[in-house]
Amino acid sequence: xxxxxxxxxxxxxxxxxxxxxxxxxxxxxxxxxxxxxxxxxxxxxxxxxxxxxxxxxxxxxxxxxxxxxxxxxxxxxxxxxxxxxxxxxxxxxxxxxxxxxxxxxxxxxxxxxxxxxxxxxxxxxxxxxxxxxxxxxxxxxxxxxxxxxxxxxxxxxxxxxxxxxxxxxxxxxxxxxxxxxxxxxxxxxxxxxxxxxxxxxxxxxxxxxxxxxxxxxxxxxxxxxxxxxxxxxxxxxxxxxxxxxxxxxxxxxxxxxxxxxxxxxxxxxxxxxxxxxxxxxxxxxxxxxxxxxxxxxxxxxxxxxxxxxxxxxxxxxxxxxxxxxxxxxxxxxxxxxxxxxxxxxxxxxxxxxxxxxxxxxxxxxxxxxxxxxxxxxxxxxxxxxxxxxxxxxxxxxxxxxxxxxxxxxxxxxxxxxxxxxxxxxxxxxxxxxxxxxxxxxxxxxxxxxxxxxxxxxxxxxxxxxxxxxxxxxxxxxxxxxxxxxxxxxxxxxxxxxxxxxxxxxxxxxxxxxxxxxxxxxxxxxxxxxxxxxxxxxxxxxxxxxxxxxxxxxxxxxxxxxxxxxxxxxxxxxxxxxxxxxxxxxxxxxxxxxxxxxxxxxxxxxxxxxxxxxxxxxxxxxxxxxxxxxxxxxxxxxxxxxxxxxxxxxxxxxxxxxxxxxxxxxxxxxxxxxxxxxxxxxxxxxxxxxxxxxxxxxxxxxxxxxxxxxxxxxxxxxxxxxxxxxxxxxxxxxxxxxxxxxxxxxxxxxxxxxxxx
Amino acid sequence: xxxxxxxxxxxxxxxxxxxxxxxxxxxxxxxxxxxxxxxxxxxxxxxxxxxxxxxxxxxxxxxxxxxxxxxxxxxxxxxxxxxxxxxxxxxxxxxxxxxxxxxxxxxxxxxxxxxxxxxxxxxxxxxxxxxxxxxxxxxxxxxxxxxxxxxxxxxxxxxxxxxxxxxxxxxxxxxxxxxxxxxxxxxxxxxxxxxxxxx
Ligand code: SF4
Ligand code: SF4
Ligand code: SF4
Ligand code: SF4
Numbered sequence: 030x031x032x033x034x035x036x037x038x039x040x041x042x043x044x045x046x047x048x049x050x051x052x053x054x055x056x057x058x059x060x061x062x063x064x065x066x067x068x069x070x071x072x073x074x075x076x077x078x079x080x081x082x083x084x085x086x087x088x089x090x091x092x093x094x095x096x097x098x099x100x101x102x103x104x105x106x107x108x109x110x111x112x113x114x115x116x117x118x119x120x121x122x123x124x125x126x127x128x129x130x131x132x133x134x135x136x137x138x139x140x141x142x143x144x145x146x147x148x149x150x151x152x153x154x155x156x157x158x159x160x161x162x163x164x165x166x167x168x169x170x171x172x173x174x175x176x177x178x179x180x181x182x183x184x185x186x187x188x189x190x191x192x193x194x195x196x197x198x199x200x201x202x203x204x205x206x207x208x209x210x211x212x213x214x215x216x217x218x219x220x221x222x223x224x225x226x227x228x229x230x231x232x233x234x235x236x237x238x239x240x241x242x243x244x245x246x247x248x249x250x251x252x253x254x255x256x257x258x259x260x261x262x263x264x265x266x267x268x269x270x271x272x273x274x275x276x277x278x279x280x281x282x283x284x285x286x287x288x289x290x291x292x293x294x295x296x297x298x299x300x301x302x303x304x305x306x307x308x309x310x311x312x313x314x315x316x317x318x319x320x321x322x323x324x325x326x327x328x329x330x331x332x333x334x335x336x337x338x339x340x341x342x343x344x345x346x347x348x349x350x351x352x353x354x355x356x357x358x359x360x361x362x363x364x365x366x367x368x369x370x371x372x373x374x375x376x377x378x379x380x381x382x383x384x385x386x387x388x389x390x391x392x393x394x395x396x397x398x399x400x401x402x403x404x405x406x407x408x409x410x411x412x413x414x415x416x417x418x419x420x421x422x423x424x425x426x427x428x429x430x431x432x433x434x435x436x437x438x439x440x441x442x443x444x445x446x447x448x449x450x451x452x453x454x455x456x457x458x459x460x461x462x463x464x465x466x467x468x469x470x471x472x473x474x475x476x477x478x479x480x481x482x483x484x485x486x487x488x489x490x491x492x493x494x495x496x497x498x499x500x501x502x503x504x505x506x507x508x509x510x511x512x513x514x515x516x517x518x519x520x521x522x523x524x525x526x527x528x529x530x531x532x533x534x535x536x537x538x539x540x541x542x543x544x545x546x547x548x549x550x551x552x553x554x555x556x557x558x559x560x561x562x563x564x565x566x567x568x569x570x571x572x573x574x575x576x577x578x579x580x581x582x583x584x585x586x587x588x589x590x591x592x593x594x595x596x597x598x599x600x601x602x603x604x605x606x607x608x609x610x611x612x613x614x615x616x617x618x619x620x621x622x623x624x625x626x627x628x629x630x631x632x633x634x635x636x637x638x639x640x641x642x643x644x645x646x647x648x649x650x651x652x653x654x655x656x657x658x659x660x661x662x663x664x665x666x667x668x669x670x671x672x673x674x675x676x677x678x679x680x681x682x683x684x685x686x687x688x689x690x691x692x693x694x695x696x697x698x699x700x701x702x703x704x705x706x707x708x709x710x711x712x713x714x715x716x717x718x719x720x721x722x723x724x725x726x727x728x729x730x731x732x733x734x735x736x737x738x739x740x741x742x743x744x745x746x747x748x749x750x751x752x753x754x755x756x757x758x759x760x761x762x763x764x765x766x767x768x769x770x771x772x773x774x775x776x777x778x779x780x781x782x783x784x785x
Numbered sequence: 786x787x788x789x790x791x792x793x794x795x796x797x798x799x800x801x802x803x804x805x806x807x808x809x810x811x812x813x814x815x816x817x818x819x820x821x822x823x824x825x826x827x828x829x830x831x832x833x834x835x836x837x838x839x840x841x842x843x844x845x846x847x848x849x850x851x852x853x854x855x856x857x858x859x860x861x862x863x864x865x866x867x868x869x870x871x872x873x874x875x876x877x878x879x880x881x882x883x884x885x886x887x888x889x890x891x892x893x894x895x896x897x898x899x900x901x902x903x904x905x906x907x908x909x910x911x912x913x914x915x916x917x918x919x920x921x922x923x924x925x926x927x928x929x930x931x932x933x934x935x936x937x938x939x940x941x942x943x944x945x946x947x948x949x950x951x952x953x954x955x956x957x958x959x960x961x962x963x964x965x966x967x968x969x970x971x972x973x974x975x976x977x978x979x980x981x982x983x984x
Contacts, residue, residue, distance in 0.1 A: 332791065375791045383812075394867075397810050400792060402839050405813050426813055426836040433790045 035153060036091040037064035037146070038082060040073035040098035040120070048125040049142050054097060057143045061640075062150025066091060073098050074107040086113055093156065095149040097142075100667045101684070114156040114628060118142075118149035119667075119682075126670035127764070128678055137650070137678035144641045144681055151640035155632040161569035162606055167257035167557030170195055171549045172275040174249055174488060175448075177205020178535055179281035179527025181231040182542035183549075187279075188240040190550055195273045196235070196243045197263055203235065203243070204228040205283050207535065211313035211366065214358040216536045220391035223362045223369075226535075244271065252278070253492040255593075256522030256607040257556025262490075276553035277522045279545045280499065280507065282488050284445035284528040287349055292340050295441055296411030300418055301325040303411055303439045305339075306359050313366045320370055323437045325416045330374065330437040333367055334420045335360040336408045337380040339441035351504055353444035355534035358389045360442055361396040368399040377402045377433060379422055387536055411439050445532040449507045449525075450488035453496030460587045461728075465735070491520070495592035499523055503716055506531050512719060514563050516545040519591050519723055521562050521608040522552040556607040564660060564721045565611045565686070570626040572604055572615055578623040585615035585624060590689070590724035612722035613690025617729065622694060634683055634695055641681050643703040646783045651705040651774050655682040655767070656691055660721040662710035662755040662763070669760045676764040677771035680708075687711070688752075689725025693732060693739070696750060700743060703783035706774045708767070709733065710755045719756060726754070746777050794843045801981050803877030804870045811835040817861035817871050827854040831861055831871045834878070847887040852879035853894040884983065896923055908959025909966040913949060915957065 037058035039051045051069050058064045066089060070078045073096065085091045093114045098104070101117035108115065120142050128138040171187045173180045176198025184194040202208065204226075212223035235241050244263050250270070251262035256277060263271045289297040289305040296303035301324040304312065312321050323330050337357060340348035357380065364376040378401060385393045397403065408422040420433045455477075459470035478484075487497040499518040500508045507525040508518045516524040526545035527538040552562055561568040579601060586594045586602050593608035594615065604615075616624040622631045634656075644650040657663045663684040669676070685691055688711030699707050711726030713719040720726040730752050740747055753766055798805040811832065818830030829837065829851040837846050855875040862871050879895070882888040888895055900919045905911050921936070922929030933940075943949040960966050977983075 373792075377790050393812075394810070397812070400795075400809055402790060402792065402795070402809070403813070404790065404836070404839065424836070424840065426833060427840060429840075431789060431840070435788075 032090075033093055033154065034066070034089070034091050035062070035064045035093040035095065035150065036066035036068070036082070036085050036089070037062055037095040037150060038073055038078075038097065039067070039069045039146070040071075040078070040096070041069060042072040042074070043099065043121050044125060045098070045120055046071065048130065048138065049120065050139055053139065054120075054142055054146050057146045058095065058097070058150055061147055062095070063154075064095065064150055074104045079107050082108075082110070086110065092158075093153045095146075095153045097146050097149060100670075102664060102667055112158070114153055114158050116149045116153035116156065118145040120145060122667040122670035123682060126673060127666075127676050129675050134678065140642070140650075141678055141681075147640040147642065148637040148681070148683070151636040152633045155630060155636050157627045159568070159570035159627040162559035162571065165257065165557055165559035165607070167553055168259070168274045168276040169193060169553055170273070170275040171546070171553070172197065172249070172259065172261055172273065172278045173281060174278065175205070175281035175283055175527075175529075176200070176203040176243070176245075177281065177283045177527070177538075178207045178227065178231070179283060179529075179538045179542040180205070180279070181228075181235060182539045183279045183281055183526055183546045184241050185231065185234055185238070186543045186546040187549065188238050190546070192240070192550060192553070194241045195261070195263075195275060196241055197247050197249055198243065198245050199248050201246050203232050203245075209307060209314075210310050211317075212362065213535055214355075214362045214389070215392055216539075218388075220388045221395035223365055242273075247271075248490075249488070250490055251492060252489045255556075255605040256552045256562070258607070259522065276556060277549035278489070278524070279542070279549050280449075280488060280518075280523060280525045280529060281527045281542060281545070282448040282450070282529045284447050284532070287340050287443040287446050289339070289441050289443050291348060292441060292443070294410050295336060295339055295408065296413055296418055296439060297441060300411075300413030300439075302413070302416065302418055302437060303441065305441050305443045306356065306363065309363050309366075309438075309440045313363070316370075318370070321366060321438075323416060328416055328437065330367065332375040332433065332436050333364070333377075333438040333440065334418075334433055334436040335364060335376070335378040335440045335442065336411070336420070337378065337383075337442045339408075339443050341442070341444040342381070349444050349446070349504070351444075351532065352384060353442075353532040354384060354386055355532060356442035356444055357384050358392055358534060360440065361385075361389075361392055361401065363440060364396060364401040365399060368396075368401060372400055375402070376400075377404055379404050379406045379408055379420070381405065381407055381425070386534070389534075411436075445528050447501075447504075447506045447529045448488070449485075449501055449505055449529050450498035451485050451496065452501050452505065453498060454500050456496060457500070457587070461731075464582070464584055464587050465731075489523070491592075493520070493592045494586060494595045495589075499525060508723075510721070510723070513721060514548075516541065516548045517563060521591050521593065521610060522549070522556065524548050524552075559606065561609065561611045563610075568611045570611060570628050571606050571609060572611075572613075572624050572626055574602065574604060575623040576601055578621050580621055582620060584618040584620065588618040588689075588724070588728055589615050590722050590728075610722060611686065612725055613686045614722060614725050614728060617688075617690040617692045617725075617732070619692070622692060629686060629690075631692055631694060634685065635698055637683050638681070638695060638699050638704075639702055641704075643783060646779050651679045651771070651779060652703070653677070653680045653706045653708060653767075653771060653774060654699045654704050655680050655708045655710060656685050656688070656695070657682055657710045658688050658712060658726065658755070659684045659686055661712050661719065661757040664757050665755055665759045665763045668757075669764050672760055674761065674764040676767040679705075679771055679774075680767055687720070687722040687725035688729035689720075689722055691729050691732075693736060696733075696736060697739060700740075700745060700749065700780070701782055703780055705749065705777075705780045706770065707750045708770055709750075709752045710763070710766075711752065713754045713756065744781065748773060748777055749780070789841050790839070791841055794841045794846075795839055797843070798838050798878070798881075802874065802881045804873040805877060807869045807874060808835050808838050810867050811869055812867055814866060816864050816866060817869075820860040820864045822858060822860065823854050823856060827851045831875060834875070835869075844887075846878065847882040847885060848889060849882075850889045850892050852876070852882065853888070853892045855879075906967075906970060908957060909963060910957075910959050912953050912957040914951070914953040918954075 055067045058067045097118040099121040100119045170193040173184045173196045207226045213226045246266040250264040254260045261273045367374040405425045406422045412419040418436045459474040463471045524545040526542040595603040714727035818832040824830045852875045921932035
């Protein structure tokens with residue numbers, strides 16, 4: 030790149046010119062910001078203003094642009110200059126809209142604006158233009174693992190969109206759970222009758238589709254690489270191995286029914302006439318529309334009882350704690366098998382809550398119409414007596430301890446357990462703790478592995494350092510961000526769809542699979558352009574590492590939420606560009622600070638916070654640094670300002686990619702340069718996390734929990750650093766948090782470190 | 786005998802009780818029970834009655850006085866998310882129990898209903914005086930006199946306002962074609978008995 034030339038532009042529009050002394054701001058940019066070129070404009074984002082900047086870039090060899098106008102979240106198109114480094118000083122949302130329009134406030138408002146100009150100039154000088162990776166490659170094929178309805182849907186949808194698909198199914202035929210069904214619950218209006226499953230049609234469509242290559246009796250025995258360039262080893266039962274190159278992966282490995290052998294109290298294993306839902310489908314398939322026979326003796330089934338929530342929604346800790354969301358409609362459908370062949374058969378569904386998501390309500394009504402009896406009750410036990418069973422239950426409407434004495438068949442709705450492979454999260458947590466010096470978790474983990482317990486079999490067999498499968502959420506379902514980006518796992522380019530992601534029925538699974546297919550295509554295309562995936566989609570910057578300085582501490586490798594970092598033979602970190610989501614968590618983690626991005630680094634943030642003019646001890650003007658996550662906290666601040674919610678004029682806000690990217694050096698720097706307090710605002714973490722980078726805010730609060738010692742060494746109060754969880758909707762709360770914190774700082778008093 | 790949680794009794798209700806085919810459609814939400822102004826005062830709100838029918842509790846249902854307590858306010862019908870004609874079912878059940886001779890003896894609503902019907906069936910018009918007296922005296926002569934005394938001022942007021950004619954005690958007015966009216970009722974009963982298999 031040519032020599033750096035910084036130009037600063039100060040906008041006077043949107044009332045900025047009325048509320049601020051823009052000439053003074055221009056002076057600050059010139060003198061303190063050392064901008065080579067400074068211009069004021071009355072309406073910077075209009076065609077003329079933008080053209081002015083363009084012309085300067087073209088004619089004046091400007092390489093770095095600092096725009097003092099609205100928030101960086103506004104006017105992104107007008108100010109989206111891709112050929113220069115750009116920083117924005119947020120004078121509108123960040124200053125005039127969040128400050129009172131009074132004479133007394135004029136001085137502090139102006140000071141705020143001047144600081145943001147200083148910060149913008151300081152930041153832009155440390156930025157370089159992200160170049161992207163011109164050598165980025167991409168395979169346009171999508172790998173689908175699992176040949177059930179979800180997998181088949183994903184394959185067909187990806188193919189329809191013009192992409193090649195490799196479909197790997199571990200059994201000898203496509204269809205999965207659906208292939209075992211006699212009929213499916215209805216997926217279309219009027220949602221009244223069981224329908225044929227789509228398996229045969231989909232199977233035929235896949236066979237006829239030249240874009241889809243199917244491997245049966247096969248598993249993905251090795252998965253290496255990254256989005257755009259995965260390399261897959263496919264092993265078949267016969268021992269042969271094939272290799273495929275793909276750009277993205279969809280895991281649609283479905284579920285298994287919860288093992289009914291865990292439910293002896295419900296008669297399973299004690300009477301042949303107690304079956305699970307799969308058992309009943311088998312009986313119905315065998316009967317093929319005819320009379321369903323009693324398994325014990327082939328006798329006529331006159332009374333059949335369906336027991337809902339068998340080993341589900343269990344709060345004793347013995348069985349599944351969650352609802353599988355599809356068993357109720359399955360039982361309605363199965364009761365119809367009987368009613369449709371002979372309306373005189375008594376079919377009783379005993380439920381605690383009948384949950385019929387989507388259009389299932391119509392199906393339920395149809396079941397009632399056919400005379401299926403629904404009884405709200407809790408089954409306590411099932412006793413076998415000859416060729417019949419006695420179902421003991423508590424009728425919750427009549428508050429009656431009662432029984433059905435002569436059930437010929439009892440069907441247990443046992444629910445879905447995801448087939449998601451190896452749980453790598455426990456290990457990851459242990460690794461992180463170990464890296465921070467606490468070995469107890471790791472020891473416990475190793476002990477649990479040694480006990481000889483049956484370990485789940487890996488699905489993807491990833492060669493990633495972080496483990497062979499995608500991380501799992503609560504109850505073993507594969508990872509996904511429920512609120513912002515379902516399907517997207519923490520392994521970039523690997524998506525999960527269907528019941529392996531959360532319990533669901535066939536309608537939802539097909540919708541899910543379609544969504545995952547679209548996401549996979551996005552990943553392929555982004556990878557080809559060297560761009561990041563969600564949520565920084567389009568970002569061309571990428572962590573650069575100064576390996577000479579690396580101490581091989583492995584913090585980055587372990588803490589990267591996306592498994593983007595492997596290790597080479599010499600135990601140096603290997604950054605995989607297309608797996609990286611550009612969150613900066615590695616940068617926040619690195620104790621020797623050798624990781625940075627072209628446009629976001631220890632320096633860009635560090636020099637911003639140092640550029641702020643910190644008044645002396647006697648000014649009674651404290652300074653509070655806010656590091657606000659750009660995903661939720663910063664937008665919330667902007668929106669608070671749009672609503673003219675006023676907050677303290679003593680704060681200076683720096684947006685960060687994620688709290689995970691916050692390096693403790695920034696905190697140290699801020700405190701030692703005299704700031705009176707530091708507020709960090711990130712997303713909610715924990716099991717119901719909202720963090721866009723999944724682990725970032727959690728890691729940050731973990732790191733910050735260790736900052737107490739540093740504060741003590743500096744002789745500072747613990748309250749001088751505080752972390753907050755903020756949601757994008759906290760428009761009222763965020764200004765309140767700021768004001769409360771400012772009041773607290775007032776209470777503690779000014780920092781003793783000013784002026785050193 | 787109807788078996789527990791088998792459909793025998795439900796089927797009987799579907800065949801014999803007015804609007805009985807709706808009972809199976811109840812989804813046990815409890816809205817009717819919560820809406821009924823009299824709910825707390827009787828043994829089984831509609832929701833329970835419907836579940837009892839499905840649970841095969843024939844005796845308990847038919848001998849219950851719950852249906853008789855319904856005041857036909859229609860709150861439940863208005864609110865039932867499944868649009869069950871609950872009030873009609875309650876009346877249908879009461880009627881069915883009455884015909885079977887299972888309804889609770891001395892149930893005041895039932896007694897009033899019987900009096901009302903007999904009164905009406907005689908002349909084709911309701912004889913208010915006889916109906917009131919019939920109610921006053923249903924528990925014996927002495928109680929009847931007491932009741933009549935207690936209601937005296939109301940009765941006189943009604944006479945003055947020409948809402949009650951003392952002469953009705955002697956015969957009273959009726960429809961024009963009384964014979965035809967009686968023939969019509971007889972025919973209707975025949976049809977209903979045939980339809981519902983009453984001997
Ligand atoms: S920026 Fe985030 S995703 Fe990329 S390597 Fe660093 S921690 Fe991993
Ligand atoms: S965190 Fe920094 S020092 Fe540690 S391994 Fe990563 S790059 Fe090297
Ligand atoms: S309101 Fe209707 S559906 Fe709900 S319990 Fe009553 S009758 Fe049943
Ligand atoms: S109509 Fe009868 S059952 Fe319904 S709310 Fe009124 S009194 Fe209760």
